Amino acid sequence: MKTSKQCRSCIRSASCQCTKFGHLDEDVLFLMFQNLNWNPKLIATMSCVCKWFNEFSKRVLWKEVCRARAPRVARDLQSRGSQTIDVEWRALGKLLVYCTGSSKDGLFKGVETPGHFVHKSRFIKASGKYFLPPKCKTDVLYVSRTCRHLDDGTEEMGTIGWDPGDMGFFRGVFKSFSTSKVRKMLIEKGAPFHPTEVCPYCEAKLWSIGEAEMIPETASISLDAHEHGVEYYVCLNGHMIGACTLWYILESESEYEYD
Ligand SMILES: [Zn+2]
Ligand SMILES: [Zn+2]
Incomplete structure (x- = not known):
């Protein structure tokens, strides 16, 4: 559990401006956004206010947005023959x-x-x-x-x-x-x-x-x-x-x- 002192500056990214709240674990956030059906508006808004969250969303959440919104497109863009391509x-x-x-x-x-x-x-x-x-x-x-x-x-x-x-x-x-x-x-x-x-x-x-x-x-x-x-x-x-x-x-x- 983080103390309020720890939460004054982001412990995960030196450049983060998130000074009011600590960060939740990635697993918790993943489940939260899964429940919110990967709400892209909320992801975009939160990405603007917290650099750590922005990095996490780029790595994990946006991929899930794509898979949920357009599974066929996401799957096809990621594949070339037997290879997997970074998207x-x-x-x-x-x-x-x-x-x-x-x-x-x-x-x-x-x-x-x-x-x-x-x-x-x-x-x-x-x-x-x-x-x-x-x-x-x-x-x-x-x-x-x-x-x-x-x-x-x-x-x-x-x-x-x-x-x-x-x-x-x-x-x-x-x-x-x-x-x-x-x-x-x-x-x-x-x-x-x-x-x-x-x-x-x-x-x-x-x-x-x-x-x-x-x-x-x-x-x-x-x-x-x-x-x-x-x-x-x-x-x-x-x-x-x-x-x-x-x-x-x-x-x-x-x-x-x-x-
Ligand atoms: Zn339009
Ligand atoms: Zn472009």
Whole structure:
């Protein structure tokens, strides 16, 4: 049992700012979060206030978030033949549960709509044939269901460089991105990184697939989006962040469920 004196500074990490409470054992925390169904919001919040917890969550809890939210994706990304590959679980966990939206001066210029947690993580295995040039069609990526952000008629959305209409946001992750054909093609083309923005999930540099002219027409069809109204970025770790302008839906079809 820790005394209050011991708890004034973190005994597990010299840099920890956690000065009020001692830390629970990892086993206890594991069981607590298992009971909380690996609540990602709580994990993210607690990671911000305690460095030791942040390290523990990166090593243990985010992996469980991924396994619980998207077991098939987690299993597939971790395997290559008989080998097991290290996955950055925290970045993947955030990607599974958080739709980034867009800030006015961010990746999708002129589009301003807040990010949000999603209740369910729905990802489909989309081979490169829908989202990538024919040469890359054997690449494997998982793409979320499109998250519709309603155009409320304000000027922020659908005015600069985007067709008017509801915006759809999607996110995804490549399997084995380091050996993917799309990465090879981006390097061969000498595609530049985005000058200022980084991946919202892992903070790595981003390539614009649109600027590299590598988005096929099938992407807009697959997303039910306007032609030429699709843009997406891929980071050095294979995370995908995309937006598109969607066709308006008829009143009778308007029951749309967020992820
Ligand atoms: Zn969204
Ligand atoms: Zn990333």
